[in-house]
Amino acid sequence: MDDNSDPEIVGGGGGDVSGGQIPNMDNIMSFATTHQPPEIEKEYSNWENIVLAYQSLGVVYGDLGTSPVNVFSATRFTNLREDDLLGTLSLIIWTLTLLVLIKYVFIVMHANDHGEGGTFALYSYIRRHVNFTTNFTIRNARVDSDGPSSTRVKGFLERSTCAQNFLTLVVLLGTCMVIGDGALTPATCVLSALQGIQSRSSKITQEHVVWISVVLLVILFLFQSHGTSKVSFLFSPVMLLWFASNVSIGVYNIIKYNPSILKAISPHYIVKFFMANTPTAWDLLGTVFLSITGAEAMFADMGHFNKRGIQLAFSFVVYPSLIVAYAGQTAYLLKHPEDIVDAYYSSVPNPVYWPMFVISTLAAVVASQSMISACFSIVKQSLVLDCFPRVSIIHTSSEHQGQVYCPEINYILLLLTVGLVVGFKGGVELANAYGVVVIWVMIITTSLTSLVMLVIWRMNAVVVLGFFVPYVVMEGAFMTSLLQKIPQGGWVPFAISALFMIVMLSWTYGRSKKTTYEAENKMSMTELDDALTGSNGFCRTPGVCFFFTDLVHGIPPIIRHYIQHTNSAREIMVLVTIRTMLVKTVTPTERLHVGKLGRQGVYRCSIRIGYKDAEDMKGAEYADTIVAKLVELIDDPNEVQKIQSANKKRGFAFVTGRTILKANKKSGILARFTIDYLYRFLQKNSRPALSTLQTPSQATMQVGMLYEI
Numbered sequence: 001m002d003d004n005s006d007p008e009i010v011g012g013g014g015g016d017v018s019g020g021q022i023p024n025m026d027n028i029m030s031f032a033t034t035h036q037p038p039e040i041e042k043e044y045s046n047w048e049n050i051v052l053a054y055q056s057l058g059v060v061y062g063d064l065g066t067s068p069v070n071v072f073s074a075t076r077f078t079n080l081r082e083d084d085l086l087g088t089l090s091l092i093i094w095t096l097t098l099l100v101l102i103k104y105v106f107i108v109m110h111a112n113d114h115g116e117g118g119t120f121a122l123y124s125y126i127r128r129h130v131n132f133t134t135n136f137t138i139r140n141a142r143v144d145s146d147g148p149s150s151t152r153v154k155g156f157l158e159r160s161t162c163a164q165n166f167l168t169l170v171v172l173l174g175t176c177m178v179i180g181d182g183a184l185t186p187a188t189c190v191l192s193a194l195q196g197i198q199s200r201s202s203k204i205t206q207e208h209v210v211w212i213s214v215v216l217l218v219i220l221f222l223f224q225s226h227g228t229s230k231v232s233f234l235f236s237p238v239m240l241l242w243f244a245s246n247v248s249i250g251v252y253n254i255i256k257y258n259p260s261i262l263k264a265i266s267p268h269y270i271v272k273f274f275m276a277n278t279p280t281a282w283d284l285l286g287t288v289f290l291s292i293t294g295a296e297a298m299f300a301d302m303g304h305f306n307k308r309g310i311q312l313a314f315s316f317v318v319y320p321s322l323i324v325a326y327a328g329q330t331a332y333l334l335k336h337p338e339d340i341v342d343a344y345y346s347s348v349p350n351p352v353y354w355p356m357f358v359i360s361t362l363a364a365v366v367a368s369q370s371m372i373s374a375c376f377s378i379v380k381q382s383l384v385l386d387c388f389p390r391v392s393i394i395h396t397s398s399e400h401q402g403q404v405y406c407p408e409i410n411y412i413l414l415l416l417t418v419g420l421v422v423g424f425k426g427g428v429e430l431a432n433a434y435g436v437v438v439i440w441v442m443i444i445t446t447s448l449t450s451l452v453m454l455v456i457w458r459m460n461a462v463v464v465l466g467f468f469v470p471y472v473v474m475e476g477a478f479m480t481s482l483l484q485k486i487p488q489g490g491w492v493p494f495a496i497s498a499l500f501m502i503v504m505l506s507w508t509y510g511r512s513k514k515t516t517y518e519a520e521n522k523m524s525m526t527e528l529d530d531a532l533t534g535s536n537g538f539c540r541t542p543g544v545c546f547f548f549t550d551l552v553h554g555i556p557p558i559i560r561h562y563i564q565h566t567n568s569a570r571e572i573m574v575l576v577t578i579r580t581m582l583v584k585t586v587t588p589t590e591r592l593h594v595g596k597l598g599r600q601g602v603y604r605c606s607i608r609i610g611y612k613d614a615e616d617m618k619g620a621e622y623a624d625t626i627v628a629k630l631v632e633l634i635d636d637p638n639e640v641q642k643i644q645s646a647n648k649k650r651g652f653a654f655v656t657g658r659t660i661l662k663a664n665k666k667s668g669i670l671a672r673f674t675i676d677y678l679y680r681f682l683q684k685n686s687r688p689a690l691s692t693l694q695t696p697s698q699a700t701m702q703v704g705m706l707y708e709i
Contacts, residue, residue: 044306052309053317057243058235060301060310061318062367063185063294064100065239068246068325069360070192070434072333072343074287080337087273088284089264089330092291093323099442100295103471105314108299108445109307111452113381117302118374119174119441120381122448123167127385129456131158154455172387172504173497174444175378177437178300179409180496182375183416185293186368188434190216191421193364197357210425214418220365221414224372224405227396231373235366242363243321245356250328253347258331285481291326293435294367296442300374304403368417375413376406387508389686416496424489432489437497439479446471503682509671510661510679513709517661522554525598531563532600538567540601543650544627544643545570549657550577555597558657561705570653571601571646574626578607585610594629601642603630623652654695658704667709675709 044052057065071092077084109117113125157163190213197204223231254261263269274281302310332347333339339346348356382388391408424430450468453459482490523531532540549556555575563569575597586608593606605626627647631640661683663675 053312118300250324253328433492506678
């Protein structure tokens with residue numbers, strides 16, 4: 001297989017292609033890639049949903065759940081008054097309610113793609129219903145839209161290449177921002193929790209806190225390889241204890257200091273606060289936003305569990321716990337406003353301070369998990385769209401296809417996180433950077449969800465505007481406040497995001513150029529037949545050759561290159577294409593689809609495997625199965641004898657391809673730099689397309705070809 005070939009993951013399902021006649025190869029490949037029923041989302045019992053909700057506490061809600069540690073201490077209030085605290089609490093309550101509970105839990109989570117969430121899942125969902133003309137390889141499952149507004153918007157997207165490219169760039173940007181936040185969240189959460197110990201001992205310096213944080217973070221990242229289920233098994237009890245402890249302390253503080261504090265539910269306190277302190281209130285928005293960082297990870301982590309489980313966990317555990325925790329802190333601060341610089345730990349009663357410090361430190365470690373898991377999920381989704389260099393994706397569960405682990409991304413995040421902790425040492429710059437890019441991810445999510453409502457759900461334009469306008473206004477207000485933090489450290493996640501953006505754009509550009517080259521230079525059936533019957537000493541040697549390619553329609557130019565330079569070919573050539581499906585396993589009867597290609601002993605085989613099936617071609621067993629399938633489908637006795645004779649005489653040979661891109665002289669400076677340096681570097685260091693394919697080394701040959709684009 002061309003080690004830079006085009007991956008395509010499509011829905012599972014099947015049916016067998018068999019019968020007395022040789023099937024048309026176009027029909028075979030069309031059946032194998034586009035005519036499969038969509039995967040039906042698994043139905044879970046109530047008990048299974050409750051178990052998944054419990055497990056999600058340790059993976060999904062760490063970041064969001066530990067926000068009470070940071071928010072009030074970051075407000076930097078001076079001359080604190082009661083109305084300031086009530087206005088802040090009211091703002092936190094309504095931010096959690098409108099932006100997380102209503103938007104994410106009850107609306108956005110319905111816009112998932114086969115149970116996957118995040119910006120790339122939204123994009124993939126749209127791509128399956130809108131015919132894009134850009135060079136991405138995901139299958140477009142066309143769905144007719146009857147609504148007039150939907151038809152206009154869909155038609156505009158299908159006609160406008162500029163709109164398609166802009167949408168793609170926005171999605172890539174949102175994805176890179178989530179990865180950037182994935183490096184920042186672990187650093188900030190762990191440091192914030194450990195810094196509480198300094199208030200109890202002057203002997204513990206910031207340097208000590210930094211190196212303890214590094215040790216905890218290294219342990220956390222090393223533990224990722226055990227998979228989501230084992231991580232959640234260890235972390236979920238910690239988060240359940242965290243939420244229960246915060247509710248208990250919150251109720252205690254409310255009863256002791258101000259039982260009427262929940263009157264802040266009334267939004268008139270927000271209006272009153274803004275009217276009295278407009279500049280201060282506007283600056284406060286950026287701080288209040290810290291109370292919902294992690295909501296974007298909740299959506300991105302959806303594939304690790306399921307929609308219902310995450311909804312149950314937030315609605316009945318996380319949301320009420322956070323409201324009570326913030327209300328308890330506010331009640332305490334009304335009596336002790338001078339303690340706002342260390343609001344969380346100051347509000348903890350002395351007898352339980354040390355137990356809560358231990359719990360909060362463990363919870364901070366768990367808080368890092370949500371963004372780490374989210375990064376694994378979005379990288380997996382970007383690989384489906386071929387927008388990211390190939391990395392290892394390990395499915396850690398046979399029950400939930402969304403539970404994945406990516407070693408390369410894990411160690412990149414580890415290096416970035418440790419670098420941020422050691423570099424900034426928990427200074428104000430790191431705190432200012434926390435959450436700055438998240439608001440942009442939320443705005444992108446709002447826009448993509450609105451597009452889903454209009455194009456796919458076919459909702460009335462007035463209803464869509466009723467969702468889009470209020471949320472863009474609210475999130476825009478938070479965004480303008482957070483922009484003030486960019487010079488004071490907020491540039492950090494943007495810098496990390498820019499690095500990943502360069503990687504993704506370079507890879508996407510190179511892949512699109514490669515796809516265009518292959519489409520323009522692929523062999524025709526006539527050319528293939530003529531090449532195999534050529535003169536000048538052309539030789540057809542006995543045996544069967546399996547040539548791996550990912551070009552679904554047509555014959556890749558590397559076949560022409562191979563024939564021209566070897567001046568020979570096996571009597572039987574089988575072009576093999578392997579497809580990974582969105583199902584755990586594919587039954588043996590549905591796995592192989594074969595047919596004849598041309599007139600000169602050339603055949604094509606599509607192998608469909610599930611994400612937990614092994615891609616193992618080692619030995620003759622699998623190859624024998626393909627040959628047996630060919631014999632079964634061919635009626636011509638002479639042709640059958642030819643296949644069997646070729647197999648017996650020389651056995652099997654396996655050929656894989658490797659293509660290298662080079663920009664031609666007509667290309668601009670930027671294009672040449674991207675192709676010849678950036679893309680080639682990524683190409684050399686990315687995982688081969690079939691790195692798990694184990695072919696016999698003594699019978700395997702690799703053919704290289706230069707694509708001058």
